[in-house]
Amino acid sequence: MKSIIILGDGMADEPVSTLGGKTPLQYAHTPYMDMLAERGVTGRLNTVPDGFHPGSEVANLSVLGYDLPEVYEGRGVLEAASMGVTLQAGELALRCNLICVEGDIIKNHSSGHIPTEEAAELIEYLNENVGSEQVRFHTGVSYRHLLVIKGGDKRVDCTPPHDVPLHPFRPLLVRPRVAEAEGTASLLNFLIEKSQKLLKEHPLNKKRMAAGKDPANSIWPWSPGYRPAMHTLHEMYGIRKGAVISAVDLIRGIGVYAGLEVIRVEGATGLYDTNYEGKARAALEALKTNDFVYLHIEASDEAGHEGNVGLKVKTIEYLDSRIVGPLYEALQTWDEPVAIAILPDHPTPCALRTHTNQPIPFLIYKPGQKPDSVKIYDEFSVENGKFAVLKENQFMREFL
Numbered sequence: 397m398k399s400i401i402i403l404g405d406g407m408a409d410e411p412v413s414t415l416g417g418k419t420p421l422q423y424a425h426t427p428y429m430d431m432l433a434e435r436g437v438t439g440r441l442n443t444v445p446d447g448f449h450p451g452s453e454v455a456n457l458s459v460l461g462y463d464l465p466e467v468y469e470g471r472g473v474l475e476a477a478s479m480g481v482t483l484q485a486g487e488l489a490l491r492c493n494l495i496c497v498e499g500d501i502i503k504n505h506s507s508g509h510i511p512t513e514e515a516a517e518l519i520e521y522l523n524e525n526v527g528s529e530q531v532r533f534h535t536g537v538s539y540r541h542l543l544v545i546k547g548g549d550k551r552v553d554c555t556p557p558h559d560v561p562l563h564p565f566r567p568l569l570v571r572p573r574v575a576e577a578e579g580t581a582s583l584l585n586f587l588i589e590k591s592q593k594l595l596k597e598h599p600l601n602k603k604r605m606a607a608g609k610d611p612a613n614s615i616w617p618w619s620p621g622y623r624p625a626m627h628t629l630h631e632m633y634g635i636r637k638g639a640v641i642s643a644v645d646l647i648r649g650i651g652v653y654a655g656l657e658v659i660r661v662e663g664a665t666g667l668y669d670t671n672y673e674g675k676a677r678a679a680l681e682a683l684k685t686n687d688f689v690y691l692h693i694e695a696s697d698e699a700g701h702e703g704n705v706g707l708k709v710k711t712i713e714y715l716d717s718r719i720v721g722p723l724y725e726a727l728q729t730w731d732e733p734v735a736i737a738i739l740p741d742h743p744t745p746c747a748l749r750t751h752t753n754q755p756i757p758f759l760i761y762k763p764g765q766k767p768d769s770v771k772i773y774d775e776f777s778v779e780n781g782k783f784a785v786l787k788e789n790q791f792m793r794e795f796l
Contacts, residue, residue: 397762399735399796400679400689400723403459404715405452406697406744408756408775412705420696420708420746421757422774426716428724429738429759433773436736436761439783441791443742444753451556451751452697453619455741456650460690461632461789470550470621474649475542478658481534483623488548488580490620491646492533492541494518494612495557497592500564505557505701506539508610509667515539517600518612526590531583533615536645538666543587543617549577552584554618558701559750570617584617591615628655629688632789633796638688641678643670647692656690657682666694668711672718680726683734688796693719700744708746733763737795738773755785760795 407421415423443455445464453471454464472489476482483489494515496503507515516535523533534542555568569588572581592614595601601611629635640651643664651658661678663671670693679691693715699708720738727734739758742751757778759770768782786794 397733397735398683398687399737400683400691401459401737401739401795402715402720402723403456403690403692404696404712404738404740405692405694406700406742406751407712407715407740408743408754409700409708410743410745410747412746414705415709419775420705421712422776424709424712424716426712426720426773428716428720429773430771432720432724432736432738432761433759433777434771435767436759436765437768437783438757438759438770438773438778438781440755440778440781440785441739441758442755442785442787445787449556450742450753451619452741453646453650455751455756456647456692458788459739459741459791460629460650460654461792462626463788467624467626468621469624471619471646472542473621473624474653475536475540475645476534476544476649477652478645478648479534479536479542481542481544483544486547488545488550488620488622490543490545490554490584490617492543493557493616493618494539494541495614495616496610496612497565497614500566502557502560502563502565502568502616503610504561505616506698507612508604509698510539510604510610510612512537514600514604515541515612518595518598521598522591522594522615525594526587531587537643539612540645542645543615545580545583548583548620549574549580550620550622551577552581552620554584554620556618557616561701561749565614587617588615624653626653628653630655633792635688635796637686638690639682639686640690640692641675641682642690642692642694644692644694647690651690656688657686667698668695668707668714670695672714673722676719676722679723683727691719696740697744700746701749703746703749705746735760735762735795737761737791743775758791
């Protein structure tokens with residue numbers, strides 16, 4: 397039986413008063429996800445092991461059943477793999493956001509979701525002015541970029557910028573955890589402060605401000621690490637051939653290390669305006685030649701970070717009507733059965749505007765299986781499902 401995981405990033409939430417005490421997932425109209433829950437089995441999954449930050453890199457690796465203490469090396473290394481940047485021994489990789497700072501405050505983590513074309517101009521400008529044999533910036537997607545430092549020490553504390561909107565940035569600058577990492581921390585803080593001086597005067601940012609847009613006036617490096625040692629999904633589960641579909645480098649990078657084919661979809665943005673139909677078509681095509689597909693949709697997470705409840709409801713409904721529905725209907729015409737799993741990686745509550753480490757709801761649908769008693773899919777209904785709280789690789793082993 398072939399398999400597809402449909403992951404709605406950050407889709408889980410907490411009850412919202414403006415929605416009558418319901419979560420966005422409860423409030424949203426999701427007939428296809430509810431139908432699959434009614435015909436399948438459900439439960440909850442702990443995607444954030446003890447001692448780990450509830451980042452998407454941690455949660456998605458957990459969904460796929462990786463042993464985090466064994467393989468975790470941060471977010472930057474995974475995005476490097478997606479971008480085709482091969483890390484050498486002794487090279488430190490960090491995710492490098494282009495953020496918007498207003499005075500001493502981090503206004504947002506995304507510079508108003510700056511387009512990739514504009515961001516690329518700023519990244520190249522930084523390379524020209526502060527790049528060196530030791531320091532190199534690499535352009536990613538929108539506000540998400542990569543910083544590589546030769547000889548860097550990963551033993552530094554860096555704060556994810558999406559965790560601290562509207563906070564002063566100076567108390568959040570990089571701190572060494574050991575004396576040997578003081579040089580790396582000092583270098584990173586120098587780059588942050590230098591970037592603010594350089595980007596403030598860049599014509600592109602002046603043009604953005606004149607148009608009423610947030611400027612990309614600071615870098616913010618975080619999630620440091622070295623090249624990880626990860627097994628492929630073939631080695632772990634015997635999956636002969638698989639594919640990953642996502643708009644973001646992080647998930648593509650996980651796919652590279654997991655031995656999956658990376659499929660890029662034109663118009664995939666990581667936001668609510670992403671090419672849902674294109675992703676659904678790509679997933680169906682991938683399933684024709686692959687045993688396993690990991691289909692990642694980022695939109696709900698970004699809505700959660702913005703604290704936009706209405707937008708989050710819309711992204712969940714889009715996931716149901718434009719991804720789950722078309723995929724399910726198309727698969728009904730196939731001779732070979734396909735197992736479907738739907739879940740988020742972590743909650744991104746709109747009230748908090750950041751990730752939390754609560755267990756997430758999942759459903760698994762396999763044609764012909766005996767269903768449990770759950771009739772709808774949300775954070776609370778699955779507490780009555782077949783599974784209590786799974787952890788480590790239990791979800792993947794059950795699904796496969």
